[in-house]
Amino acid sequence: MTAPAQPTAADRRQWARYLVEERAEGAVYARLAARRDGEERQILLALAEAERRHEQHWLDLLGEEPVRLPKAGLRSRMLGWMASRFGSIFVLALAQSAEARSPYDSEQHATAAMRADEKVHYEVVRGLAVRGRRRLAGSFRAAVFGANDGLVSNLALVLGIGATGIAPQFVLFSGIAGLLAGALSMGAGEFVSVRSQRELLAATEANDAADASAGDLDIDANELSLVYRARGMSEQESLLRAQRVVTAAQVGARRASTGAVGTHVAHSDHDIIGSDWAAAVSSFLLFASGAIIPVLPWIFGLTGFTAIVVALALVGIALLLTGAMVGILSGGPPLRRALRQLAIGFGAAAITYALGLLFGVTVL
Structure with a gap:
């Protein structure tokens, strides 16, 4: 929505407050991104960029950077301080609560896209917070x-x-x-x-004993497929894998696959338990x-x-x-x-x- 022909002083003060809040929220996401890597870092940087778009909207309405800007709210300043020092799930949980209370639903000078953005941001932050809560x-x-x-x-x-x-x-x-x-x-x-x-x-994790002796098996008559069926594979998958393992072993390959079924899961479970x-x-x-x-x-x-x-x-x-x-x-x-x-x-x-x-x- 375009700005009114002659915005009131109250309008300009409100736009300035929105401006500093958007900057503060963008800074929180940027600081959180600096403490992460991979996909989470990319998501947080995208959120920071979205906040810059919102910031630009209020700058366009104001016409220029105000000489004096109000301070960001206490919650935003606290989140910024915590994000630069901790970058924890606690910060994301607080950011999730902040995104849930968007003022744009009742703000006539915010665009429909901005209102939609805020709802999407809440879901994105909630998703990141859920990841952290699971960990x-x-x-x-x-x-x-x-x-x-x-x-x-x-x-x-x-x-x-x-x-x-x-x-x-x-x-x-x-x-x-x-x-x-x-x-x-x-x-x-x-x-x-x-x-x-x-x-x-x-006691339940798989080992490589059966695969290690595969070279001595009869390729047409053996029970190696039963090992894989016992570990949860279907009958057809078990037969195919057993044939690959025996064939590879007989031509001198150490193993036909990267590991026994279940080994990776078992190690992961050990790591999770601690x-x-x-x-x-x-x-x-x-x-x-x-x-x-x-x-x-x-x-x-x-x-x-x-x-x-x-x-x-x-x-x-x-x-x-x-x-x-x-x-x-x-x-x-x-x-x-x-x-x-x-x-x-x-x-x-x-x-x-x-x-x-x-x-x-x-x-x-």
Whole structure:
């Protein structure tokens, strides 16, 4: 749509704001692209170029570069700062939320193409964010689960013990014991889980033993095709492959294909699962990082109701932060996720505190 004959001062101010926002968004995509390679880099550079087209639209309406431009919004400046330093899925998730709230749907001076562009940009950024979430899913889930488990379980423990009226040093000892017991349990559980998965994969992955002895087989009567059928190939494909392998082996070729069926997948699965020791250590540290927070008031000498209130405040902040982060990365409302996390954690703590009051003791 063309500019009005005599745009008002309010129009020009709004166009200037759109101009700086488009520049800021383009800079975010350019900075993210600088930290990536391959297809993702090309996609992000294309998004940055699209933002430059939108920027040019507002420049054309303004007629020239304004002498003074307003600052970009806080969200855009924060995204730009994060993109230049981290370039993480967290930035893409925030960019996805920003693209979902395009102001052009109700802006008469934006073109229909620009409105369509913004909807496409949202889907593109969402697709990139989904890729990142898939890569992050396992480790992020383990991090949130480990830290939250430490927060909630140890808060419940120290509040339950503290409500009985027992001496502060025993509350502190119980908190430290709960931290170590829980962290060791988490670490051991992850070690056993990952080691078991790796052993299961090792028992099921293919090897080259049958192919290596193919040169000694009778080309017309052998069971090599059954190996490939057992690995999931159809009967016809198995026969063709067996014939190629035997023929190649008999003329001196080392192998007729790049590898046994399933070998690549097995190695990829090993890489995805990761190291058993790394999983155990990270689970131990993540649980401990959450479990230490409820104990801090007693570590620093606080006692009684004051220690309980401070522990609740510290854990509440941590629960809100982890819940909000889950919301941002999942594309959901951060506040709702944060409050849900807080309600679950405080609910568990309230139950154990009530039980502590019920079974309270009198310290002589």
